[in-house]
Amino acid sequence: MHFKKIAAETYMPISPAEVVVREYDKGRDKAAVEELERRCEVGQPGKPSLVTDLMGDPIARVRNFMSHIMLVAEYGDGRDIVGVIRGCIKTVTSGKRRSNTQHPAYVKLAYILGLRVSSNHRRLGIATKLVEKLEGWCTKNGAKYAYMATECKNQPSLDLFTKKCNYVKFRNPAVLVQPVHLHHKALASDILIIRLPPELAVTLYRRIFSNSEFFPKDIDRLLNKKLNLGTFMALPKNSLSNWNPKTCDLPASFAILSVWNTKEVYKLQVKGVSALTHAACLGTRVLDAIVPWLKIPSVPNFFKNFGYYFLYGLHMEGKDGARLMRNLCKFAHNMAVDDVDCRVVVAEVGQMDPVREAIPHWKKFSWDEDVWCIKKLGEASKIFDDWHKSSVSSPVIFVDPRDL
Template sequence: MSFKKIAAETYFPNPPAAEEEKPPVVVRQYDEASDKAAVEELERRCEVGQPGKPSLVTDLMGDPIARVRNFVSHIMLVAEYGDVREIVGVIRGCIKTVTSGKRSSSTQLPVYVKFAYILGLRVSSTHRRLGIATKLVRELEGWCKQNGAEYAYMATECSNKPSLNLFTQKCHYLKFRNPTVLVQPVHLHSKPLASDIMIVQVPPQQVELVYRRVFSSSEFFPKDIDRLLSNKLNLGTFVALPKKSVSKWNPKAGEFPPSFAILSIWDTKEVFRLQVKGVSSLTHAACLGTRVLDAMVPWLKIPSIPNVFKNFGFYFMYGLYMEGKDGPRLMKNLCKFVHNTARNDPDCRVVVAEVGQTDPVREAIPHWKKFSWDEDIWCIKKLGQVNQNHYDWHKSSPVIFVDPRDL
């Protein structure tokens, strides 16, 4: 069984039906007062999964628009079908200003671009072959262009062929990046930390200065990082450094020792929960057995598998960065610290990070290979350009800043 991420776009469109008179499809903006119950029911019916196979399903926490509400510029559209105006489709989008991975040739400052992110596309299983998914995407792109977005991008799994076909063939997106998702189960026992390492929480104002420096050449670093760091879902930013180097650390002045590691923690539980479904009774029993043994003999440090078969949340590590010869060891201990913090949260079952395939920090993040994957595909489109042969990113930056608000 693998811990799989739900693709942001889940629908499974089929080829268009033969020409015939069809009821009208109207796309409009979501109205929380009148649409909430219908959208929640649509989301429930569109759970991903194949009979007899394990799947991971999302349970939005009572607010269908919560996944984009943390952005200043955001929207949610619904598609109504027929004379009864039944809601049969939904899509979400937001606009943010992020780094492009380039620096200005004259000032050497980061080059920022206005980007739209498309997520949460759903179409009712009984209303396919009507072009509803395409209409939702195009309506959302129109809103994005009107609000100044230069590019749009989306994320899905490489195995989600219908999603990729819709965006790459019908909507002219290009496959862009292939990040790696690393997952560490939260065990009943704590992980030991090195005695010669100090871990310190850093105030948001100081973190902002550090992040703007170290991620200035990365892709997708948000210009409103201050807003992200002050969000209630952000549990804090922590730095690991050798105790012998503490005297060289002056965060107010932006001075760090030769070796250090830093990351921030995001709590997903107030936005959505996850649940693994479709596994056998034998798998349930085997996973339970690891937890029982871990509780009975904690000194053995048995790598128990948490109960992911019931509704759970996770901590997301972002802003992961390390410097110096001792950087990898510091990062490993920092990730262990996050794991130990998650143990105190009964609803947190796993710790997750998403990084670029060639990001040096990737090898320093503890994870289970069977729970992790590199099957995510990010697709990009330059808005207003129908048939594009290229985009402005000619070289891939090794570092992708994954914004937790995009989850």
């Protein structure tokens, strides 16, 4: 039996039957869901909070997947919407190989995100019911596993998934954030950066990430999305004559990444900071504008709606790999400079991925506190039975930008 707090020391029993979970209907639910999420975004008084603006499309964060759903929870006689959750299904690599072959083993995986419950209706089991209903849809549509991402400090979320819903902590990627300054970054003169045709990028990525975890089988569809701004490769100019892209062979030294434009899906805004912090950040931008030749590392305006570019598919090889990757990230930064609404460049990689050390970022804005939790749904085939229990099978985690 659940209880609802109605006064300081008064509780009334709540029947689970009073909560109805159903699929989101844009025509009748859009305004209520937007209001719910706006209220859930409000942080603690006196502390900075990051607010997400879905730009009038609550289902936008999963729309880029072929198989997706959004559920809402209704409660009370007025059938008020008091909860929401989103989910999608994709096919990804597990870091393993098929038996006696060199082909990667793929698994059908569900991703759960965007869980929100009204602050006045928490501790009633609504979040658990939303998760269970979504898991049922995922299982019905063939998913063998489900996973979610949260911060290690978000104890309520971790308790819900690990204690009530039987998820286990699985991976711990690092998020690296580089602010976009007012000035362009200088690139090394002996490095060539080329934009790869999507067909070539697909072939190279499938070769590079065959041993990784979470690499999507529909990489071709991902790279052809309009939100993908391109796949770029950096290599020494003197090695170009020795590389033939038509053979799909990889150069001896190279770096590669793709750029995803998240600002077309949602925007962010930092709220709750002091006037002194506002002034200090503004001061860095003013100085950067007045004396751009000093290359002052200014802090962008995070206090108005802003977007960001997400770097994914990052990989480097060869003795010049790290330097090539640093220049490739600078190239992506310069792309963002030319986009007035883009104020940070973000990458998310595995803790042990060698590419992590080559990605420029500000430690103050970056973190390694993300936790991915996973759960086995129903009966999985033997090759995947222990994936949710396994230690890291590959140092490389492919982070799909559609998950953001």
